[in-house]
Amino acid sequence: MLNTLKKVFGFQSFRPNQESIIKNILDKKDVFAVMPTGGGKSLCYQLPAKIMNGTTVVISPLISLMKDQVDAAIENGISAAFLNSSLSPQEMSGIYHKLKSNNLELLYIAPERFAMPSFLETLKTIPISLFAIDEAHCISEWGHDFRPDYLSLSGLTQTFPHIPVTAFTATATPRVQEDIISKIGLRSPYVIRASFNRPNLFYQVKSKIEIESQILEFLKEHKDEPGIIYRTTRDSVFRLAEFLVDHGISALPYHAGLTAEERKRNQEAFSRDKVTIIVATIAFGMGIDKSNVRFVIHADLPKNIEGYYQETGRAGRDGEPANCLLFFGRQDIPKIRYFIDQMPNENEQSIAMEKLNQTVKYASHNVCRRRQLLEYFGENYPKENCETCDICTGNVEKVDITTDAQILMSAISRTGQYFGIRHIIDIVAGADTKRIRELQHNEIKTYGAGKHKEKKHWQFIINELLAQDAIVQDGGQYPVLILTKKGTDILYGKERIDGLKREEIKKKPKAFRVSGFEPYDEILFDRLRVLRKRLAEEHRVPPYIIFSDMTLHEMCIYYPATLTDMKSISGVGDTKLERYGTDFTEEIKAHLEENPDISIPDRKPVTIPANTSPQKVKEGTIEKTYELFNKGLSIKEIAKTRNLATSTITGHLENLIRDGRDIEIDRLVDPAKRNTIEELFLTLKTWNTGPVVEHSKGAVSYDEAKLVRAYVQQKTS
Ligand code: ADP
Ligand code: MG
Secondary structure, eight states: OHHHIIIIIOOSSOOTTHHHHHHHHHTTOOEEEEOOTTSOHHHHHHHHHHHSSSEEEEEOSOHHHHHHHHHHHHHTTOOEEEESTTSOHHHHHHHHHHHHTTOOSEEEEOGGGGGOHHHHHHHHTSOEEEEEETTGGGGOTTSSSOOGGGGGGTTHHHHSTTSOEEEEESOOOHHHHHHHHHHHTOSSOEEEEOOOOOTTEEEEEEEOSSHHHHHHHHHHHTTTOOEEEEOSSHHHHHHHHHHHHHTTOOEEEEOTTSOHHHHHHHHHHHHTTSSSEEEEOTTSBTBOOOTTOOEEEESSOOSOHHHHHHHHTTSOTTSSOEEEEEEEOTTHHHHHHHHHHHOSOHHHHHHHHHHHHHHHHHHHOSSOHHHHHHHHTTOOOOOSOOSSBHHHHTTOOEEEOHHHHHHHHHHHHHTTTOOOHHHHHHHHHTOOOHHHHHHTGGGSTTTTTTTTSOHHHHHHHHHHHHHTTSEEEESSSSOEEEEOHHHHHHHTTSSOOEEEOSSOOOSOOOOOOOTTOOOOOHHHHHHHHHHHHHHHHHHTSOHHHHSOHHHHHHHHHHOOOSHHHHHTSTTOOHHHHHHHHHHHHHHHHHHHHHOTTOOOOOSOOOOOOTTSOHHHHHHHHHHHHHHHHHTTOOHHHHHHHHTOOHHHHHHHHHHHHHTTOOOOGGGTSOHHHHHHHHHHHHHHTOOOHHHHHHHTTTSSOHHHHHHHHHHHHHHHO
């Protein structure tokens, strides 16, 4: 198994659960697996397809997805094809011919084909090694994406009693899981429910104020990174895409109002890195296998957590760090409520309402975002601090807000719990409005009790009270505020309440860093990216199918300039080595020749055994560097002692500096040089080290630039 993993896929180790799933498949057992997006489900059946005798049949719902998957498999040297309505009769018969002569390892099929008796008869005459049902939740009416075509798969195990059947999905509540297993008729399957945690995603919520300029701001900081921006309506998609294009950003829209042709074109442009940003409604979804999506922005409040999780899940499939940013504004709530109020069925309405409340809570609650998401899926997150969400990195400080809460809730209570947010704030702030005079609310005791603080502050307290369930919003389009039991207790002094300190994020979040993420040569990365795009065009596949961002990053750390070195890079299997190896080694060689002072780490990438947390390994190793540095060793000496590359040690020191640890910077870069480098960053207006090194004409090394960058950013944060 490991041999095939390395040779065919070029990976050093299995992702969680892959190994045990494959073992069970090879033992001819049925398997049911729930693994998050990007968890590596395809490999679980593609690897056995390579090992087992006969053809592995994959059932997959989307034609577009099939083609990409087949392209990717072929790039890895697996003989693969698909059968669907897009093929001509000649192409079809070519594939049948290959099937019958046992010349296909992997065959993708759309589910509706299983409703055709003649097709089943043909299948029966073919040596089949395995059935793999992808997106298996589509078979369940209880799931969120039911497809009637999938029902023709029920009874598969009866028609093919001797062939193992496996089902994969990224979303299934326990109820849906049971439904899937019984509908397909899996025979005491090996069941895996993987953790939903996506450690490489950074979750963040920002107040939505001026959405378009806020997005522009974000994009400036994430230049050239592919990303998805979700909006609720077609109109807002259209307008935002236009706005971005007007501001020189490469963006395309995607929504159900476009023709099928346009949608396909725009999706393909995104998938092939021809456009950087896609602005979309949630119609843009399944079928996006692009692995190098670096961020997903929600410009409007999502309707429920399931959807939000799925949409954010499209970021960082390659395992590299990616951002998930939600812009949250209370003004979005009534819009969703309006839709909910239109629902014909009262039960559905109340479910939808509850789901909406959960997203509001997610966005406004002072609790680790990751913990909240995982708890929503019934998973207990063990760590105190996830280190990769705004709450955990934000150095959040809590303050007692009981008195202010009492002022607000007293106003709510004294006006009979009949009024909405704005009016209550007006009362507390002592506003002189027509409505207040008419209702004589200027005569109640709390009128003006909070006039010494700005309205924003009161809005903030209300958000906290809502988030912590002390009050709720109730009633149709003009929701009113109502006290809960908890709220009443606070009002009468039986309980106290804490809130986020309002200037909440005093420190800028720590530079984002997760397992497996090391500084890499950014200039080389750009070069290799261009090369990848060119090859992708030549071979007519999306660029990420050639090599993922993760693979390119690794090349930009270890500079493999020979095929032997290239082979040790994760993601470079035998077929890709043969097909693209030289293109990439040549490019790297050229880069090295042009930049003679680059120091190449002499050590191959470490293989981290599956199931041990890379983060832990890394934390320990950084501490070790810290210890040695404080004993007075230089970078070179530490590298030598530890048998690590100097660039690795520099990376450790960079992280230590960013963490605000006690690092004597003078020992790394002397003060005069530091000033020069700092000024270069400022005048060049970039945090990329490339331009700084280039500009210094060899006086400054990449390592020095990186260390100074970390130092300056930490100092000014
Ligand atoms: P899923 O279908 O579960 O969403 P995919 O099968 O599309 O995920 O895999 C996501 C990405 O992870 C792909 O780019 C794939 O090549 C990569 N991947 C899968 N298994 C491994 C592994 N063992 N090591 C490194 N990368 C892997
Ligand atoms: Mg998949």
